[in-house]
Amino acid sequence: MLGPTLAIRADASHQGGTGHIMRTLAIAQEWITRGGTCVYISATLPDAIRLRVESENCEVKMLSSSPASSEDAKKTSSLLIELKARWLLIDGYSFTPEYQELLELPARTKLAVMSDFGCNDFYEPDLVIHSNIEATADYSKLADDNKAILLAGSDYVLLRKEIIEIQSKPTNSKVKNLLITMGGSDPREASFLACNQILKHSDHQNLNIKIVLGAAYPADGSMHSVEASNIELVYSPPSMGKLYEWADTAICSPSTTALELAYCGLPTGLIITADNQEKILQAMLEKKIAFQLSDARNEQPELRHLTDLLDSDQRIEMSNRSAKLIDGKGTKRICDAMRFPDIRLRLGTMEDSKDLHHWTNDPVTRAASFSSDPIPWDNHIAWLEKQLSAPDTTLLIIESCNEKLGVVRFNKNAETDGESIISISLDSECRSLGLAPLILAIAAEYFFAQEPQQVITAWIKPENIASIKTFIRANYKDYPSPTQPDQVRMRLTNTPSS
Numbered sequence: 001m002l003g004p005t006l007a008i009r010a011d012a013s014h015q016g017g018t019g020h021i022m023r024t025l026a027i028a029q030e031w032i033t034r035g036g037t038c039v040y041i042s043a044t045l046p047d048a049i050r051l052r053v054e055s056e057n058c059e060v061k062m063l064s065s066s067p068a069s070s071e072d073a074k075k076t077s078s079l080l081i082e083l084k085a086r087w088l089l090i091d092g093y094s095f096t097p098e099y100q101e102l103l104e105l106p107a108r109t110k111l112a113v114m115s116d117f118g119c120n121d122f123y124e125p126d127l128v129i130h131s132n133i134e135a136t137a138d139y140s141k142l143a144d145d146n147k148a149i150l151l152a153g154s155d156y157v158l159l160r161k162e163i164i165e166i167q168s169k170p171t172n173s174k175v176k177n178l179l180i181t182m183g184g185s186d187p188r189e190a191s192f193l194a195c196n197q198i199l200k201h202s203d204h205q206n207l208n209i210k211i212v213l214g215a216a217y218p219a220d221g222s223m224h225s226v227e228a229s230n231i232e233l234v235y236s237p238p239s240m241g242k243l244y245e246w247a248d249t250a251i252c253s254p255s256t257t258a259l260e261l262a263y264c265g266l267p268t269g270l271i272i273t274a275d276n277q278e279k280i281l282q283a284m285l286e287k288k289i290a291f292q293l294s295d296a297r298n299e300q301p302e303l304r305h306l307t308d309l310l311d312s313d314q315r316i317e318m319s320n321r322s323a324k325l326i327d328g329k330g331t332k333r334i335c336d337a338m339r340f341p342d343i344r345l346r347l348g349t350m351e352d353s354k355d356l357h358h359w360t361n362d363p364v365t366r367a368a369s370f371s372s373d374p375i376p377w378d379n380h381i382a383w384l385e386k387q388l389s390a391p392d393t394t395l396l397i398i399e400s401c402n403e404k405l406g407v408v409r410f411n412k413n414a415e416t417d418g419e420s421i422i423s424i425s426l427d428s429e430c431r432s433l434g435l436a437p438l439i440l441a442i443a444a445e446y447f448f449a450q451e452p453q454q455v456i457t458a459w460i461k462p463e464n465i466a467s468i469k470t471f472i473r474a475n476y477k478d479y480p481s482p483t484q485p486d487q488v489r490m491r492l493t494n495t496p497s498s
Contacts, residue, residue: 002441002473003036004086004340004434007109008058009076011067011092013044014216018184020091021049023131023256024114026158027089028058030331034342035438039083041076043067048215048236049184055238068094073102085109086434087127087338093276097123108434112338115139116276127151129334131158133259133287133325136279151337156330157259162241164328168265171248171319175267175310177208179247181240181257182273184214188296190271192222194251197303199228203310210234210243249309251293254281262289265323267315269293269305289322339433341400345446348395348407353384355397355404359425368464370487394447398426398439405430408443410456420447420454440474448494460488 008028012018021040028038040053043063050060061079065071080088088105091114100123105111115121115128118137122128130137130152142150178198182190191211198204208230213223215236223233237243240260244250250261251269254277261268268290272281274297284290291305308314332342348356357380359365366372375383387393392412398405406426413419422443426436444456458476460467471490479491 003031003034003438005037005039005083006031006087006089006338006340007039007041007080007083007085008089008091009041009095010090011042011044011094012046012049012184012216014185014218015187016044016092016094016185017187018046018049018214018216019256020114021045021053022160022184023158024089024091025053025056025058026160026331027334028053029056029161030335031340032057034335034340035442036340039079039085041079043072046184046215052215052238068092068096068099070102073099074104077104080109081106086340087112090114097121100124110338116279124148127337129156131156131256131259131330132280132283133157133262133289134283136283149337151334154326155333157263157326158256158330158334159260159263159326159328160240162239163244163260163263166241166244166264168319168323169248171265171267171316173311173313173315175207175249175315177210177247177249178310179210179212179243179250179266181212181214181243181250181252182271183253183255183257185216185218186214186221186223186273188273189222190253190273190294190296192226193294193296193301194269194271194303195223195226195231197306201306201310205230207310208232210246212237212240212243249315251309253277254284254290258284258290259326262322263326263328265319267291267309267318268322269303269309271296271301271303273297287321287325289318289325291318336401341403341405341435343405343435343439343442344399345396345408345443346399348384348388348397350384350388352397352404352407353381355427356380356384356407356425359406359427362425362428364428364431365425368461368467370459370461394420394450396443396446398443405435406439408439410443410447410451412454413457418454419457420451422456422458436470437473440471440476444474444492452494454494456492458490458492459484460490462486462488464488 008024010020012021031038039059041061063075087110089112110126112127113122113125115130119141125148128150133154135152139150142148180191180194210232212234244264250266252258253273254270270290270292271294291309293303294301361374394410396408408424410420458471476490476492479489481489
């Protein structure tokens with residue numbers, strides 16, 4: 001991947017669960033889709049979760065130090081330098097403000113923190129993400145910090161691609177397919193609690209029940225002893241999407257899973273298993289998109305509202321409300337806020353003349369050009385009209401979220417058959433984001449689709465080291481010119497090895 005690198009510091013274990021990994025994976029998927037690189041930095045990670053992360057084209061760097069220790073912070077900081085990370089995203093309750101203060105972030109690396117409890121979750125972040133259907137914690141102090149951006153509410157609910165692709169379906173008043181999923185480890189055996197109570201229900205034999213046992217669920221867990229003809233145990237599924245599509249009702253904890261199920265429009269019963277879930281539970285109950293079944297923190301928990309969940313008209317109302325609450329675009333908004341745009345290309349027009357003139361006369365652009373004199377407006381308009389009408393020119397505007405980021409131009413060389421010369425100008429706001437290699441790659445893919453037999457040549461001033469490195473990252477090769485040795489010539493060919 002040629003785009004900027006996102007490093008994610010998160011762990012998974014039996015006691016800590018897998019939620020921090022799985023919810024950040026939604027951001028990682030969108031980041032990679034946009035052409036970026038994602039690296040997980042972890043101290044504890046079950047093999048099944050590591051394989052899942054790597055299957056999403058994420059790299060994993062394992063730490064040998066104790067999680068959230070000073071040594072952890074030191075080694076993480078060193079990795080950020082090695083990775084040249086644009087962002088570090090932290091998700092985990094052990095990564096306290098004291099831990100964050102120990103981090104020595106490189107100058108180019110910004111800090112994003114997944115927060116559930118409010119301002120006590122972070123230390124001098126650039127971005128705070130509170131992924132819930134509403135702000136369930138106090139972030140008022142952030143208003144005094146002009147540096148940090150807060151993303152909170154249903155617009156920023158984290159959904160992985162397998163969830164977003166699910167189509168909502170009509171819900172009946174009576175359950176048929178029940179899914180029970182209590183996270184990657186289920187240390188309080190909430191699945192066993194739910195299963196036992198349901199087996200006592202008069203209609204349980206009419207139910208098809210699937211119970212998910214996550215990657216960190218222990219081999220001696222109580223669920224392994226359950227036997228019933230209508231119960232299927234599903235061990236560490238690679239994707240929850242198919243299970244959500246199968247189900248028409250679910251039982252889970254008030255967590256990211258509950259928000260995923262709400263997006264799918266599934267009537268859901270909640271069993272609270274940890275203190276940090278209380279506000280999520282409250283928010284979902286207030287919006288009437290779930291039932292509270294039990295509190296597994298109690299010594300002798302019992303299920304309530306089970307009949308309402310399994311057989312009532314409230315199920316239909318709940319499904320309709322929850323499906324309208326979350327639109328599934330949270331990760332896109334988060335990547336936009338992290339200033340990693342979803343890059344698009346289109347052909348330029350005369351309506352782009354002002355932007356093109358601004359980019360052309362930018363001091364940095366002029367300094368990088370072989371002719372550094374400013375371009376007068378009238379000359380620019382005449383040049384642009386000629387470029388747009390020339391059959392041997394391809395002028396592409398780089399856009400994201402309806403904003404223009406710059407221009408890439410290909411001009412066929414009249415003196416060398418089969419060669420096109422590339423030039424690129426980026427808006428000053430876009431230059432510091434590490435996007436140039438990715439933009440060059442996307443532009444080359446676009447051009448080769450139209451002109452597969454052409455080669456692309458770039459001419460660069462020898463002193464412009466940054467530009468030379470950018471083209472190297474975009475897979476351009478040094479191609480010295482015997483007639484112009486005072487200039488750097490680089491070339492890209494339309495082959496798999498290029």
